[in-house]
Amino acid sequence: MNSKITGDTIISTKNISKTFSRDIKALEKVSLEVKQKEVVVIIGPSGSGKSTLLRCLNGLEEIDEGSITIDNTPLDGHHHNRLKIRTEVGMVFQNFNLFPHMTVGDNIRIGPRHVRKQNQAEADQITDELLKKVGIYDKIDAYPRQLSGGQQQRVAIARALAMNPLIMLFDEPTSALDPEMVGEVLEVMKDLAHEGMTMLVVTHEMGFAREVGDRIIFMDEGKIVEENSIDDFFDNPEEKRSKQFLSKILHNGGC
């Protein structure tokens, strides 16, 4: 099933831990390897550390212990390395976090112009292409507030893609959306997966997981409890906690 995944390891974390104030262990000795072109789905109950894991991977959160290497660059204390990794890792947030004072076009252009240092014509071309790809080219001059949630999230994806990243991180990208808009965002993400983007996706959209996921990681209390292929996880989970969690989300209509 993993025929497309032949490449090298692109993300590697070794025993990373993160403790917030008052002994909240958000992550405890998490080790994870992700290969190029892999789509990894991360699930787990609220507070299990899924967001924290993604945020550590692009240096939004500093780890207390362990090591992270992304595309052979260590994410250590060096400022330069952190910036480099961020240019290679795109992130999509639950609440979109578009820049409200800029048009859709400017939101997308900002990475190519100011980080990649491309010229105006190149940045314009990338922006046009990406907006067409996510299907909202006609909104290029609109402001984020004029768009629906689904459209905003597609702009956010385009903004991250404009950096031409190696890896995309998605933190519950459809949780803040009205049900009728979930599909349009998932479509864009599926296309990306089919194109061979390396993706880490925190989501409860099990249909998405089954369709494009290569591997699933189930987290609880800051630890990886189970790591399995998608089909095995759903049909035949190894761990008791995974079973309990699955029955919970499936009962709540999580599909």
Added chain:
Amino acid sequence: MELIFRMNIFQSVSEKITKLHRHLNILKVRQPLFYETVKFLLFSTVIILIIAPGLKGLNYRWQWYRLPDYLLLKTKTGISAGPLLKGLSVTLFISVISLCLTVIIGFATALLRLSESITAVFISRVYLELIRNTPLLIQLFLMYFVISPILGIGRLPSAILALSLFEGAYTSEIIRSGIISIERGQWEAAHSLGLPKGLVYRLIILPQAFRQVLPMLASQAISLIKDSALVSTIAIYDLTMRGQVAISETFLTFEIWFTVAAVYLIINIALSQIIMIFERRLKKVDL
């Protein structure tokens, strides 16, 4: 029978009232200016009626006709600015320069306070507490009599420096409040694109913070112009000082103070109008 009659009257009266009401409403909608003018005139008449008897008791001899000499000087070669207008130009000069310095000091202090360096935070806190807990007048005297001889600067620069340091402290708090009002998601989105810190501020945070605090910055600018009147105490010939001198020469106490006040009023109202237009334009942009 009578009941029906009464009801008829009642109906017609209430009809008339609603008609009148509608009429008034139309007036209100179409001519808000007219309504406001009427209200203003009524209000001023009442105020004048209250004050007038007291004014009579003062036995003040109004000589408004002498005032123009203090605004415009007629010389042989033509017309030049009179003392009050000359003072105005000094006030404007001081205000404009101080405003620029205030913004710079405000920004720098806000960034120091928000920085991770303990020394920077400490320095900015000391500065803020010193400025905010002592009177501006004393700061002005300290600057002019103590610090300016040390630095070897003149009257005008020390006035501008004192004023800028004073307003800069308040401005930095305004700017800081704008910066911390920007939600965490904006920082994270900007960082996740790999933007370095300077660009995060310049492209993402400051433009949004600026919109948030523009009204407060505007009122700070107005405070600065008003506070600049204090420089007259170190014998700088600004608008206020010129007014004082003119009064001591002519005893036109009422006329000149009224005029001086009106000039400050006009400058500040004009300034807030300009800022309001600017603000509206910004609002239109991000809808």
